[in-house]
Amino acid sequence: MKKTKKVYVYQGFERFWHWNQALLIILLALTGFEIHSSYTLFGFETAVSIHNKAAWALIILIVFAIFWHFTTGEWKQYIPTTKNLQAQVEFYLFGIFRNAPHPTKKTLISKLNPLQRLVYLGLKILFIPVMVVSGLVYMFYRYPQGDSMEITNIESLELVAVIHTFGAFMLMAFVIVHLYLITTGQTLTSNLKAMITGWEELEDEEEDDPKNNETIKSEEA
Amino acid sequence: MRIKNFTSVILFFLAIITPLIIVSLAMRKPADNNHKLEYLRMQYSQTHQPGVDHSKMEILQQDFQNPHEITAACLSCHTERGHELLQSSHFKWEREEYIPGRGVVYIGKKNLLNNFCTGVQSNEGSCMKCHAGYGWSDKSFDFENEYNIDCIICHDHTGTYAKANGGAGYPVMGDDGPDFKAILGSVGLPKSDNCGTCHFMGGGGNNVKHGDLEIAMLTAGQDVDVHMGVDGLNMNCIACHTAENHQMKGKYYGTSSSNIDRLSCDECHGETPHKKSILNEHTIKVACQTCHIPVYAKVNSTKMYWDWSTATRKKDGKGFEVLDDEGNITYASIKGDFVWQKNVQPEYAWFNGTADHHLLTDRVDTAQAFLKINTLFGEYKDTESKIIPIKTHRGRQPYDTENLTLIQTKLWDKEKGKGALWVDLEWEQAIEEGMAYVDLPYSGKHDFIPTEMYLPINHMVSPAHEAVSCKECHTRENGRLASLTDFYMPGRDRNELLDFAGRMLLILSFAGIVVHAFIRIMASRKTKTV
CATH class of the missing domain: 1.20.5 (Single alpha-helices involved in coiled-coils or other helix-helix interfaces)
Known part of the structure; x- marks a missing residue:
């Protein structure tokens, strides 16, 4: 077994953001699909009310997260790469069953494997913006010509609703797969523990830049 | 490390608690502080004090020989009111209307057909029991004579004044008549029963026509009509239907066509009366009545279907009637078959306040499944349109199969053998007499065509807690608005x-x-x- 070292991978805000976002998205999905008449849970009126409030909460959270990503430089984690992409796909399809090692080493400056980079980037620049924009248009839609705001002066809610529903299905598919992939870390629970506590046992390969960990650790402590 | 773990756990719980706060905020009930309603209640509780005691007026204490003299006595003080009345729709039964596609037309109860007793022409002697005038028995009636106005029908406070059956608007006079001294000594602003004399009884009986206007509203509680409920504010008709110079506010689109002088809830309640903004938002496209009148005909049944084609059947050579368990007439030889309903859920339509009417001169299109007696204009994309509740009254009316026009039938006459359907129980002569009266040709061949008439429902507003709930419309199947398909509605469409x-x-x-x-x-x- 390789030498491992406890590293503070996920900072406080990062975890706060992650869990809040997770719960808000699940709450939005639960209420959203109720509004879509897929089932009855809270009751229609309450569902609409929760959905609208949770939407604002998520938007505020996203604004803070964007600020955090740029001020910390963490946005670089999502720069897509093709390096190891195929190996990562092959790992999930075959290697994982043979107990093969993870093809991408998780380090503090590269927390995400190439598949994660691609998917999370897609979420950040495509799916979440589509949901936020279509959601806001949905929220501020005021019927044909009924409003002075030109962007909401559209003839029908249908296209907006269809886009919003499409995004909802995609996000739910992501959540299902994402929840499962939590278990594919070094151990079954290591990813979950890391996202809760911030600490994770990583392979000790940071010899070339040992300061990195030390500084952050000391700051947090 | 310990502190770090501790803060981690705190953060984790914060992340869970935040959405919970959102849920509890969303589910909390807003505080009950509707000052606007309280203000309206206060305003309305100040009752009108008349400035004149009519019983002290000598001119009203005469022994009147005919009702025109009574009108003259009224007008001797109220000198300008006669002229006003001559211009009012209660007297003219006609308005100048602009209808898209037709231009300016002069229409009203005077010359239109409805889906109940059809039209008044050739039947004035009977129909004018509800005219605010005296003596409109045929085309020769003088609409310019102020003394032909009936003041008392609207201003009687004794409840004893009544127009005679078949009297062309004249009351019973003489020994059989009421005590006119008492009536004239107590006249005042119209009360609900004055209006109800005609507006509750339209179509030939209580609640026959409108479904949301009936005699029970004079005594019922707020559960039937939150405004008129005797256990509530006990408002009368003119509290909302205000009048300026005898021009009443409010429209009945069985005869009206234009979006003017309409009465709307927001005159008192404002355009955004709800505490919840999402409900106020609905008011852009949904009329108040749509949610706040979940059912109509709450006490007595209303006529939903009237099939004229089965009229004139006889038993032992005589006309007869069939009653249902509640005493409603389900068949009458003079009128045909009826279907009555109670606690009716309205149908719904887009409506922008303008309407068209089938005129006697319009062609009947037999290719259509039914003929629209009136057409309510409106659609989702029209900014003026809102969804309103309607009573759709269906029926079958006679039409000329050669000339393709609807038929004005002569229904009533004082005497037998004059061709009146209700007297002689024969179609052919009744049609000939009626069509001759309106100067329209009749080919001699008639049949019956399915008809629909649309009556907006505005009364019998329920208490707020009984309003239509979200799910009754925002639902996949069989929602209240299932028939309005020209827009996307969340929860219904996908x-x-x-x-x-x-x-x-x-x-x-x-x-x-x-x-x-x-x-x-x-x-x-x-x-x-x-």
Whole structure:
């Protein structure tokens, strides 16, 4: 077994953001699909009310997260790469069953494997913006010509609703797969523990830049 | 490390608590502080004090020989009111209207057909029991004579004044008549029973026509009509239907066509009366009545269907009637078959305040499934349109199969043998007499055509807690608005393909991880055993 070292991978805000976002998205999905008449849970009126409030909460959270990503430089984690992409796909399809090692080493400056980079980037620049924009248009839609705001002066809610529903299905598919992939870390629970506590046992390969960990650790402590 | 773990746990719980706060905020009840309603209640509780005691007026204490003299006595003080009345629709039964596609037309109860007793022409002697005038028995009636106005029908406070049956608007006079000294000594602003004399009884009986206007409203509680309920504010008709110079506010689109002088709830309640903004938002496209009148005909039944084609049947050579358990006439030889309903859920339509009417001179299109006696204009894309509740009254009316026009039938006459359907129970002569009266040709061949008439429902407003709930419209199947398909409504509409594809995506994702997890478990067992 390789030498491992406890590293503070996920900072406080990062975890706060992650869990809040997770719960808000699940709450939005639960209420959203109720509004879509897929089932009855809270009751229609309450569902609409929760959905609208949770939407604002998520938007505020996203604004803070964007600020955090740029001020910390963490946005670089999502720069897509093709390096190891195929190996990562092959790992999930075959290697994982043979107990093969993870093809991408998780380090503090590269927390995400190439598949994660691609998917999370897609979420950040495509799916979440589509949901936020279509959601806001949905929220501020005021019927044909009924409003002075030109962007909401559209003839029908249908296209907006269809886009919003499409995004909802995609996000739910992501959540299902994402929840499962939590278990594919070094151990079954290591990813979950890391996202809760911030600490994770990583392979000790940071010899070339040992300061990195030390500084952050000391700051947090 | 310990402190770090502690803060981590705190953060984790914060992340869970934040959405919970959102849920509890969303589910909390708003504080009950509707000052606007309180103000309206206060305003209305100040009752009108008349400035004149009419019993002290000598001119009203005469022994009147005919009702025109009474009107003259009224007008001797109220000198300008006669001229006002001559201009009012209660007297003229006609308005100048602009209808898109027709231009300016002069229409009203005077010359239109409805889906109940059809039209007044050739039947004035009977119909004018509800005219605010005296003596409109035929075309020769003088609409310019102020003394032809009946003041008392609207201003009687004794409840004893009544127009005679078949009297062309004249009351019973002389020894059989009421005590006119008492009536004239107590006249005042119209009360609900004054209005109800005609507006409750339209179509030939209580609640026949409107469904939301009936005699029970004079005595019922707020559960029937939150405004008129005797256990509430006990408002009368003119509290809302205000009048300026005898021009009443409020429109009945069985005869009206233009979006003017309409009465709307927001005159008192404002355009955004709800505490919840999402409900106020609905008012852009949904009329108040749509949610606040969940059912009409709450006490007595209303006529929903009137089939003229079965009229004139006889038993032992005589006309007869069939009654149902509640005493409603379900068949009458003079009128045909009826269907009555109670606690009716309205139908719904887009409406922008303008309407068209089938005129006697309009052609009947037999290719259509039914003929629209009136047409309410409106659609989703029209900014003026709102969804309103309507009573759709269906029926079958006679039409000329050669000339393709609807028929004005002569229904009533004082005497037998004059061709009146209700007297002689014969169609052919009744049609000939009626059509001759309106100067329209009749080919001699008639049949019956399905008809529909649309009556907006505005009364019998329920208490707020009984308002239509979200799910009654925002539901996949059989919602209240299922028939209004020209817009996308959340909870009702969806893209079937997208929903199918989305569902498959979720199922496949879940199936994928189950299979993956299964193989992982099997593989790990293998490595362990080996």
